[in-house]
Amino acid sequence: MLRGAAPAFAAAASPGFSFPMSDKSVVTRIAPSPTGAMHIGTARTALFNWLYARHTGGKFLLRIEDTDRERSTEAAVQVIFDGLAWLGLEADETPVFQASRAERHTTAVDEMLARGSAYRDYMTPDELEAERTHARAEGRVVRSSWRDLTPNDAPDRPFVVRLKAPLTGATLIDDQVKGPVTFQNKDLDDLILLRTDGTPTYNLAVVVDDHEMGVTHVIRGDDHLNNAARQTLIYQGLGWTPPVWAHLPLIHGPDGTKLSKRHGAQAVSEFADMGYLPEAMRNYLAKLGWGHGDDEIFDDAQAALWFDIKDVVGAPARLDWAKLNHLNNHYIRLAEPARLAALVADIHRSRDLTLHDDHLTALAHVIPFVRDGAKTTLELADATVFALARRPLGFTDKARELVTNPETRERLGRLRHALAAAPAWDVATLEGVNRGFAEAEGVGMGKFGPALRAALSGGAPAPDLAGALVALGKDESLGRLDDALSLNG
């Protein structure tokens, strides 16, 4: 669905097209750090950035924040790429790796030093610790005594470079989600820009990179709302204009606490493994914290058309598995059978089932008859198992009991002839045959339906009778019936 819609967006975003509502083309970004799994919250942030870019005809960029060399891994970078690709949220330009820009970060600090908006701080770790204790006791923020000293006073020892933040006044964050938020500058500390070893810190790197990547709208988790004020001060220290801010509330677990492992899943890859379709995830995630009136189910094009940051809800949302399942079921029913067959085949293989060509054919046949009840592709796979089995089928005790009951067995024998004589092998015809048979026998379908299903599936879950018969095909169906008829009670 995304793939189909993408070209239209690409056209809208082409050069020369300017969205009537903005004087400057919108640039958004997702900036995850590659330190492990890709959190579902990151995925939603990416979605909102992507939607807003599509909505405005702007660009959506990706920056890998790999400045923490200790924790960043190449594998985790790949996880991010894979996660975004699976979700269909690929960036409009090649990704930027923050670590590769360290040099630019330090020159930015040099500029700040020259402008007097940053200073070298020679406090030792011990002194810092002591100051932190004092500051906390006095209910104020950490201040270094070095901020007002001249370079001549510099001792010969390691230093960090700090932002020389204003001591008075206030900083206003006109947040697009939270509304105007005011911070008193006295409450904002002089954050470290460059560490003792000369490497840039997160807040500095973010500001420099966002500015130079041309990011106009910073849409991110609201755990960064406080940082927005500090970062605004860095923008000012650099003589730059801050972007438009939008801070999204976090996604919580069903119990309202921070989403974690014990809630079932938190990584994008886990949702994929659990059998959720990416378009279902997009629809669900979009509805988590944003909405468009009473619209519940919509495709990417509609979402992009409707999406506006201003409509994002300010409160955290809880993950609701039941609703996700409902949406996933909806999209499974909409999906191309061939695509579902491929997904289901992968699932069977991952469960160590060897699939032959005739199996794949069988899958393609059966999926249309079992998809309606499937909430995930895992369930879909379960529902196809009966069709993949080889004759003679293994029977569960209950199924064996059903088909070997003397009275039922005789009736099944007569039904076998009725089916063999069916003029065609499609749902409507076979439903008619079954109904006619019930009438001829003077019984309800309950008298032989369960037994027929047992004969066809051996006791595994199977769809409604006509569907199962059509999915299996005439030869296989009759063959399975014959097998069951010759079963010893």
Next chain:
RNA sequence: GGUCCCUUCGUCUAUCGGUUAGGACGCCAGGUUUUCAACCUGGAGAGAGCGGUUCAACUCCGCUAGGGACUGCCA
């Protein structure tokens, strides 16, 4: 401790000073029925508390309570 954010049915949300507070998922009941699911019909179900402002408050303001984030030479 300090700063900041959040608070409508169980859950996601609509409402943007005047509504019988709407929808969706879930739940309950009934229907359909050869299992499960799906499907159809109906139902129960909400403004955290307390004070203001106003002719009128879910909506604006304040306080309280509860939840959360930040307060790192992590990002």
